[in-house]
Amino acid sequence: MTGDSVSTSSLTTLIMPPTLRWEGDPWTGSLILLDQTRLPGEVATCRIDTVTDLVEAIRSLRVRGAPAIGVSAGYGVVLGMRAASDPNDLSSVHAAMTDAVERLAVSRPTAVNLVWALRRVRERVESLVVHQTRAQTQTILARDLIQQAWLEAVAIHQDDMAMCLAIGRHGADWIDARFGNPRPPCPRLEIITHCNAGALATSDHGTALAVVYETHRRGRDLAVLADETRPLLQGARLTAWELSRRGIPVTVIGDGMAAALMSRGRGRLVIVGADRIAANGDVANKIGTYALAIVARRHGLPFVVAAPSSTFDLTLTDGSSIPIEQRDPAELIWMGGKRIVPEGVAVENPAFDVTPAELIDAIVTERGVIEPVKAATVQALIA
Numbered sequence: 001m002t003g004d005s006v007s008t009s010s011l012t013t014l015i016m017p018p019t020l021r022w023e024g025d026p027w028t029g030s031l032i033l034l035d036q037t038r039l040p041g042e043v044a045t046c047r048i049d050t051v052t053d054l055v056e057a058i059r060s061l062r063v064r065g066a067p068a069i070g071v072s073a074g075y076g077v078v079l080g081m082r083a084a085s086d087p088n089d090l091s092s093v094h095a096a097m098t099d100a101v102e103r104l105a106v107s108r109p110t111a112v113n114l115v116w117a118l119r120r121v122r123e124r125v126e127s128l129v130v131h132q133t134r135a136q137t138q139t140i141l142a143r144d145l146i147q148q149a150w151l152e153a154v155a156i157h158q159d160d161m162a163m164c165l166a167i168g169r170h171g172a173d174w175i176d177a178r179f180g181n182p183r184p185p186c187p188r189l190e191i192i193t194h195c196n197a198g199a200l201a202t203s204d205h206g207t208a209l210a211v212v213y214e215t216h217r218r219g220r221d222l223a224v225l226a227d228e229t230r231p232l233l234q235g236a237r238l239t240a241w242e243l244s245r246r247g248i249p250v251t252v253i254g255d256g257m258a259a260a261l262m263s264r265g266r267g268r269l270v271i272v273g274a275d276r277i278a279a280n281g282d283v284a285n286k287i288g289t290y291a292l293a294i295v296a297r298r299h300g301l302p303f304v305v306a307a308p309s310s311t312f313d314l315t316l317t318d319g320s321s322i323p324i325e326q327r328d329p330a331e332l333i334w335m336g337g338k339r340i341v342p343e344g345v346a347v348e349n350p351a352f353d354v355t356p357a358e359l360i361d362a363i364v365t366e367r368g369v370i371e372p373v374k375a376a377t378v379q380a381l382i383a
């Protein structure tokens with residue numbers, strides 16, 4: 001992995017660089033990631049040329065967010081195929097694909113978009129291999145397999161960008177229906193968010209923040225209260241960075257502050273992303289989401305989840321069996337290089353929690369809005 005960086009100060013006017021992009025042709029190109037571990041102080045990219053480097057980038061959250069992880073993994077399969085022991089031999093490249101899929105699939109366990117994207121690329125390559133096996137002569141070359149994998153990765157990337165825009169439109173329509181015409185003198189809509197479900201969590205625009213961006217574009221007066229979201233501070237570091245660069249008023253609040261603010265009439269809507277949604281509408285999302293949903297219901301704020309159909313896992317009846325990533329305790333023990341937990345004291349660091357469907361007022365997808373949130377309405381829109 002190699003990187004290049006410039007300080008934020010010289011980029012203050014730059015439109016936000018892409019979360020990820022492929023540079024070059026399928027056989028020699030690279031995946032370029034915006035390194036999110038260095039934001040907001042430094043806008044830096046890292047060049048990814050191996051599966052090993054991509055697995056590290058996913059695990060360390062240089063690239064993060066369910067859709068962005070999925071799109072990156074799609075390109076990761078291409079990187080793995082190119083590293084085959086014999087890049088000119090069909091069976092060698094096919095075996096390398098299988099290895100890459102298996103290694104990427106376990107890089108982070110909760111976001112189902114990861115395995116969804118890997119499955120799309122694998123199935124396209126497998127269909128070619130089956131065709132070759134049935135053909136009487138060698139009609140497909142190893143380089144063809146690599147190209148087909150790359151074309152599917154590009155398709156996943158383009159689908160993701162379209163998905164974000166569609167979620168934004170459906171979500172803004174839902175807000176207009178709920179809160180009235182967006183044009184002044186409509187009262188300011190104060191939206192509470194958790195973690196980052198913005199452009200940085202997808203290939204562009206985001207999911208929860210895509211709704212914010214589209215609502216803002218329609219002229220609604222709005223402001224965001226962004227939970228800082230310990231321990232990795234995706235809200236403070238990333239959501240605040242995204243919104244401020246787009247001129248949308250944002251205030252970072254400490255985790256747990258939303259309850260007190262709501263009790264004093266602050267906030268009128270909560271909108272968050274998702275990493276995996278079960279067939280009954282239970283939602284796995286960043287740790288702290290469940291508590292926010294409880295508090296929102298206590299204070300009468302609508303609680304909305306924004307996620308693409310690729311985030312749904314209909315094999316799971318409910319959220320109880322969603323795998324929850326347990327991350328390194330060091331993320332809680334250390335802050336800014338200083339120890340903040342005494343030696344020998346136990347630490348738990350689950351990265352996600354599950355919010356039950358009954359606490360969720362609506363799930364906004366690229367296909368439309370699931371409301372009320374229950375198995376039947378999920379099935380009707382997603383199956």
Ligand SMILES: CSC[C@H]1O[C@H](OP(=O)(O)O)[C@H](O)[C@@H]1O
Nearest residue numbers: 064065066197201273274285286
């Ligand atoms: C649009 S999915 C964003 C989703 O992913 C985040 O988790 P992480 O930062 O660990 O990748 C968080 O759960 C967001 O809601």
